[in-house]
Amino acid sequence: MIKWRNYTIPCTYSDRLTPATLIEDIGKSPLASPEALAKATLTPPNNPLATMHLDTPLSMQGTVTGDTLTLLVRHAKIHDPYDVQHFVAYREEDTMQYFLAALREISPIPTRSEIVICHKGLRLDPASRFQDCSLPHEPTLHVRFSSHPDAHPRNEPAQPESVREAEDPPADPTNTSPPEDRCRGTQRETRDMGKAQGEMGMALLISPSQAFVQDPKGKTHVLLFNPQDSIAKNLLRHSSQLHLPPLRELYILSGSHIIQADRTGTENGLHHEPHLKILL
Numbered sequence: 001m002i003k004w005r006n007y008t009i010p011c012t013y014s015d016r017l018t019p020a021t022l023i024e025d026i027g028k029s030p031l032a033s034p035e036a037l038a039k040a041t042l043t044p045p046n047n048p049l050a051t052m053h054l055d056t057p058l059s060m061q062g063t064v065t066g067d068t069l070t071l072l073v074r075h076a077k078i079h080d081p082y083d084v085q086h087f088v089a090y091r092e093e094d095t096m097q098y099f100l101a102a103l104r105e106i107s108p109i110p111t112r113s114e115i116v117i118c119h120k121g122l123r124l125d126p127a128s129r130f131q132d133c134s135l136p137h138e139p140t141l142h143v144r145f146s147s148h149p150d151a152h153p154r155n156e157p158a159q160p161e162s163v164r165e166a167e168d169p170p171a172d173p174t175n176t177s178p179p180e181d182r183c184r185g186t187q188r189e190t191r192d193m194g195k196a197q198g199e200m201g202m203a204l205l206i207s208p209s210q211a212f213v214q215d216p217k218g219k220t221h222v223l224l225f226n227p228q229d230s231i232a233k234n235l236l237r238h239s240s241q242l243h244l245p246p247l248r249e250l251y252i253l254s255g256s257h258i259i260q261a262d263r264t265g266t267e268n269g270l271h272h273e274p275h276l277k278i279l280l
Contacts, residue, residue: 001068001069002022002026002068002069002070002071003068003069003070003071004026004031004070004071004072005248005249006248007031008068009026009029009031013058013063015057015059016057017057017058017059018054018055018056018057018058019041019042019052019053019054019056019058020055022042022058023037023040023042023054023071026071032245032249033245033246035216035245035280036245036249036280037073037280038089038280039073039089039090039091040071040072040073041054041071041072041073041091042069042071043070043072044062044063044067044069045067045068045069045070048070051092052069054091054093073089074089074090074091074137075087075088075089075090075138075279076088076090076099076138076140076141077139077140078103078117078140078141078143079140079141079143080103080107080109080143081107081109081115081143081144081145082107082108084107085255086103086106086107086277087253087277087279088102088103089279090130091130092129092131093129093130093131094129095126095127095128095129096117096124096125096126096127096128096130096133097126097127099117099141099143100115100117100126102218103115103143105217105218106218106220107143114145114146114147115143115144115145115146116143116144116145116146117141117142117143118141118142118143119135119139119140119141119142209224209225209227209272209273210223210224210225210273211223211224211225211234211265211274211276212273212274212275212276213235213242213276213277213278214276214277214278215242215243215244215278216244216250216278216279216280221238221241223238223241225265227264227265227266228264229264230261230262231252231261231262231263231264231265231268231276232262235247235252235261242278244278247261249280250278250279250280251278251279251280252277252278252279253276253277253279254268254270254274254276254277259276
């Protein structure tokens with residue numbers, strides 16, 4: 001028997017059956033997808049912290065008929081040089097270079113910047129495997145620039161000139177009205193601005209707004225979310241663009257908080273134009 005999240009999956013045991021074959025077969029079933037199991041591993045029944053070798057037959061790893069194995073995907077928590085937190089799925093045979101490459105795909109690190117990966121202040125060799133680094137399961141790692149961070153600005157789009165001008169409008173040299181008139185005008189402008197902001201707030205609650213959604217492969221999509229709909233309904237509306245497996249196989253994060261997919265963004269405490277991350 002195989003435990004996968006809330007499911008218990010029966011399987012036919014044989015002396016030649018390997019974890020890799022078993023995971024591949026489960027990925028073809030309606031209960032999971034190959035994408036969800038790309039970094040999946042099996043753990044033995046007597047040691048949930050251990051990881052079974054993918055290509056070694058179960059019979060040679062002490063598994064017998066009637067045993068129940070656990071199928072899971074482990075994630076490392078990685079803080080990039082800008083102290084933004086990311087989750088990267090891994091297997092114990094992955095090297096530290098794999099984590100660096102995965103982070104470059106999802107973090108605004110300049111392409112030519114040299115980066116290093118550390119655990120508790122100790123630099124890790126990029127060529128070393130996870131299982132050889134004496135790391136705990138699902139560790140917290142930190143990636144830093146090898147040189148001064150000021151020399152490596154984020155890869156961010158430049159702000160349009162029109163936006164900068166709108167934020168800092170030039171003074172009007174023709175404004176020579178008396179102080180009292182300017183005061184009345186300022187009060188009227190304040191009331192009008194307050195009314196406009198209130199109307200804008202109502203519009204934001206009703207009209208669709210942007211959401212930045214990072215898919216399991218690290219690609220960020222800018223999507224329109226209806227604030228009156230649940231997160232699940234909004235994601236399903238864009239399913240053709242996101243190519244997601246069934247929602248029951250996913251974790252949806254906002255920062256480090258797990259989002260309830262059957263609730264709206266407001267019910268989840270999300271701000272306007274939220275940043276969401278989808279994990280398998």
